[in-house]
Amino acid sequence: xxxxxxxIIKLKKEKKKISVITSYDYTLASLxxxxxxxxxxxxDSAGMVMLGYxxxxxxxxxxxxxxxxxxxxxxxxSLLVSDLPFMSYQASIEDAISNSGRLIKAGADxxxxxxxxxxxxTISAIVDVGIPVMGxxxxxxxxTMLSEGYKVQGKTKDSAMLLIKDxxxxxxxxxxxxxxxxxxxxxxxxxxxxxxxxxxxxxxxVNCDGQVLVxxxxxxxxxxxKPKFAKRYMNLSEDIVKSLEDYKKDVESSVFxxxxxxxxxxxxxxxxxxxxxxx
Numbered sequence: 001x002x003x004x005x006x007x008i009i010k011l012k013k014e015k016k017k018i019s020v021i022t023s024y025d026y027t028l029a030s031l032x033x034x035x036x037x038x039x040x041x042x043x044d045s046a047g048m049v050m051l052g053y054x055x056x057x058x059x060x061x062x063x064x065x066x067x068x069x070x071x072x073x074x075x076x077x078s079l080l081v082s083d084l085p086f087m088s089y090q091a092s093i094e095d096a097i098s099n100s101g102r103l104i105k106a107g108a109d110x111x112x113x114x115x116x117x118x119x120x121x122t123i124s125a126i127v128d129v130g131i132p133v134m135g136x137x138x139x140x141x142x143x144t145m146l147s148e149g150y151k152v153q154g155k156t157k158d159s160a161m162l163l164i165k166d167x168x169x170x171x172x173x174x175x176x177x178x179x180x181x182x183x184x185x186x187x188x189x190x191x192x193x194x195x196x197x198x199x200x201x202x203x204x205x206v207n208c209d210g211q212v213l214v215x216x217x218x219x220x221x222x223x224x225x226k227p228k229f230a231k232r233y234m235n236l237s238e239d240i241v242k243s244l245e246d247y248k249k250d251v252e253s254s255v256f257x258x259x260x261x262x263x264x265x266x267x268x269x270x271x272x273x274x275x276x277x278x279x
Contacts, residue, residue: 003038003079005110005132005176011038011209012198018210020200021218024050024067028215029074039200040075041212042068042082042108044142048224049216056141059085061099065106072107081134082108086142089113093125100131112179114140116166120173127174135170137163138204139182152203154187167191167199179212180204182229203229 011018020039023029024046032040046067047059068082082103089096100111110132113119123133138153139145154160163183170178177198180188185205192199192208201208216222217230221237250256265273 002075002077002109005079008038008079008198009176012196018198018200020210020212022046022049022212022214022216023071023074026070026074029071032215033075033078037078038210039212040071040078040080041112042071042080043112043214044083044085045214047085049214049222055145057086061085061088061102064088065102068103068106068108079110080108081110081112082106084111084113089119089122090115093122096122097126097129097131100126100133101129104131110134110176112136114142116162117169120169123170123173123175133173133175134200135167135173135175135178136181137166137170137178137183138180138202141181150182152182152184154184160184160187160190163187164191164194167195171195171197177209180208203227 008018018038019036020041021032021037022043022045023032023040024042029040042064044056044059044064046063047053047056050067051059051063053059064082064085068080072080084096084099084103088099096113103111111126112134113123114136115122116137119135123135126133139151144151144153154163164187167178175197177200178191178195179200179202180191181202181204183191183201183204185207188199188201188204189207198209200210200212202212213230214222217227218233220232220235221240223237247256
């Protein structure tokens, strides 16, 4: 039986840190699940990492459902949370509920959406129909990037107070956890100590209740963006390129495939074939 929302909430109560990793495909999600990662997040960052978009804005509901379905077939133990993409929930509460339902049908256990106090009513409506919600404040890639760019949030007293207010209102609206993206570590600590639900940090310091990384950043597979907060545990891109270069050389020199890589006819059947075709 895989983890539930209540299992994640319980980890904060037990003062145990929560591990979250973005997952977009069956193969890598299987490995994340096997490693015991608490939460698999099907992030709309898939648009950049998997589809090559410049940002998350072009990502569609159909694409998010496809990625969610793939990850859901892989996981056995982790909680699965899936992002609502840009403009799938902002226009109306009806849209938000309907599209949240699509992600649940695709295999998610909960959905995540961006926005502070302004999204409280929408979140409450989604929760009221029985769909768990993870909030997301601080840097909000779907909208903040349009107006402010890639900037740390909560660096002044006034902006910090707004973030704290957002967190409290999202908790009251019924979210089971809140992602804090690029929030100053002091403010992230205050929020984590103020609310009773888990906070998941994305470049927001060690005092959050959990941390999330993009898997491709962790493995050193995605070089287009190298955020300061991402720790590389491998440099897999170099190993992959080297392996592909070796493969190319083996093909060109006929080293691959070797005899152990191919299949052969029975000698007697081959003799009959050659007689048949006159060879």
